[in-house]
Amino acid sequence: PESRVINLSAGPCSLPEPVLHEAAKGLLNFNGTGIGIAEVSHRSKEFHDYLVEVEGLIRTQLGVPETHSILFAQGGGALQFSAIVLNLLARHRLLHPDLPDAERVMDYVVTGWFSEIAVGEAGRLGGGEVNVVVDSRSHSKDGKTFDNIPPHEAYRGKFSPDPALIFYCDNETIDGVGFSDDTASPTSFPFHLLPKDPKYTLLPLVGDYSSSFMSRPIPHLADHAIIFASAQKNIGPAGVTVLIVRKDCLVDVDAAAKLGAAPVPYTMAYKTLSDNFSLYNTPSVLAIYITGLVLRRSQELGGVKYYEGVNKRKADKLYSVIKEGEAKGVLQARVKEGSGRSLMNVVFDFGDRDMQAKFVSGAEARGIKGIKGHPYVCTRLSIYNAVTEEQVDTVVAYMKDFLASA
Numbered sequence: 001p002e003s004r005v006i007n008l009s010a011g012p013c014s015l016p017e018p019v020l021h022e023a024a025k026g027l028l029n030f031n032g033t034g035i036g037i038a039e040v041s042h043r044s045k046e047f048h049d050y051l052v053e054v055e056g057l058i059r060t061q062l063g064v065p066e067t068h069s070i071l072f073a074q075g076g077g078a079l080q081f082s083a084i085v086l087n088l089l090a091r092h093r094l095l096h097p098d099l100p101d102a103e104r105v106m107d108y109v110v111t112g113w114f115s116e117i118a119v120g121e122a123g124r125l126g127g128g129e130v131n132v133v134v135d136s137r138s139h140s141k142d143g144k145t146f147d148n149i150p151p152h153e154a155y156r157g158k159f160s161p162d163p164a165l166i167f168y169c170d171n172e173t174i175d176g177v178g179f180s181d182d183t184a185s186p187t188s189f190p191f192h193l194l195p196k197d198p199k200y201t202l203l204p205l206v207g208d209y210s211s212s213f214m215s216r217p218i219p220h221l222a223d224h225a226i227i228f229a230s231a232q233k234n235i236g237p238a239g240v241t242v243l244i245v246r247k248d249c250l251v252d253v254d255a256a257a258k259l260g261a262a263p264v265p266y267t268m269a270y271k272t273l274s275d276n277f278s279l280y281n282t283p284s285v286l287a288i289y290i291t292g293l294v295l296r297r298s299q300e301l302g303g304v305k306y307y308e309g310v311n312k313r314k315a316d317k318l319y320s321v322i323k324e325g326e327a328k329g330v331l332q333a334r335v336k337e338g339s340g341r342s343l344m345n346v347v348f349d350f351g352d353r354d355m356q357a358k359f360v361s362g363a364e365a366r367g368i369k370g371i372k373g374h375p376y377v378c379t380r381l382s383i384y385n386a387v388t389e390e391q392v393d394t395v396v397a398y399m400k401d402f403l404a405s406a
């Protein structure tokens with residue numbers, strides 16, 4: 001079509017249109033160099049200055065303290081499922097060289113598809129034992145669906161006293177479940193239940209923020225060892241992953257290997273990335289460029305606080321029309337109200353496949369795309385930062401019409 005549609009895809013997904021126009025110019029001529037961004041050397045002064053700016057945009061908007069470095073990697077969120085294990089087991093080895101591997105414990109909070117992949121990867125890589133702190137399926141309506149954030153009580157006494165890492169995924173993109181950023185809420189991450197022993201004040205807490213990064217402030221950001229996010233939801237195209245790494249986690253992986261830890265590929269070692277200002281190898285200059293344009297725009301609009309307000313309103317509007325659909329018996333929200341509903345990925349099921357297919361084709365006829373969920377009978381509306389409130393209003397209007405005729 002000539003004009004653009006409303007793209008509710010889960011990622012890659014919508015990017016702000018003004019950014020795309022700006023990026024088109026940069027593709028021909030980056031910052032007045034006469035060289036396009038995809039053609040410019042990553043070692044040029046212009047790109048170096050740009051990377052400094054992008055780092056600053058993240059630091060300012062999220063309030064990242066100087067205790068933490070901001071790094072840029074490739075390989076997506078999935079690569080980080082491996083990198084966190086390798087780097088943090090190396091760190092644990094340096095802290096406790098004589099501990100047998102069976103006592104190097106990695107704590108995983110499992111609330112959905114991606115945390116399950118993460119825990120599987122930790123098990124595969126070995127070098128430590130996996131402890132599933134909590135698996136939300138055991139708190140679900142049928143014992144097998146990731147449809148909730150477990151109550152705080154479920155974690156009590158379950159964290160290991162001195163783990164190599166503690167993993168959680170802030171927003172589960174596929175299941176549509178996420179932690180609340182209000183630490184007083186029962187669906188927030190239970191920061192208050194983490195081990196308190198002063199010996200372990202630098203907890204190796206890891207948050208996968210791939211699908212919620214920059215959509216709102218990050219609670220207890222400074223208490224995290226590592227926060228990672230692949231760009232292709234809220235902040236840019238696929239090809240770059242943002243890492244926020246506390247400096248004690250920039251460990252000398254070769255020194256750890258001498259003590260028996262697994263060798264870590266340099267492309268995955270946080271210290272190597274940091275020592276080389278994220279330019280150890282050629283980064284995805286184009287993806288970083290577009291990410292920078294998105295973040296400049298976000299700063300102008302008011303940053304994560306601005307987006308938090310808009311994103312909550314967008315999600316409220318969708319969940320409220322879903323409630324109407326439930327009252328009519330036409331559809332069912334995946335996650336119950338108060339059980340950890342995602343603000344980014346709104347997931348619901350039609351009991352019947354024909355109804356689902358009709359909903360999807362009706363949406364496409366109105367220029368609303370990317371909503372077929374995963375698996376087939378579920379529907380997912382992804383409403384990342386670039387999806388405007390006006391677009392959500394259009395989707396709500398469509399859903400109301402659909403329900404009226406259902």
Ligand code: PMP
Pocket residue numbers: 011075076077078079114169171172173174208209210211230
């Ligand atoms: N974690 C989450 C929460 C995700 O949504 C995704 C991707 N959809 C990943 C990890 C994996 O990221 P990537 O595909 O960039 O490797």
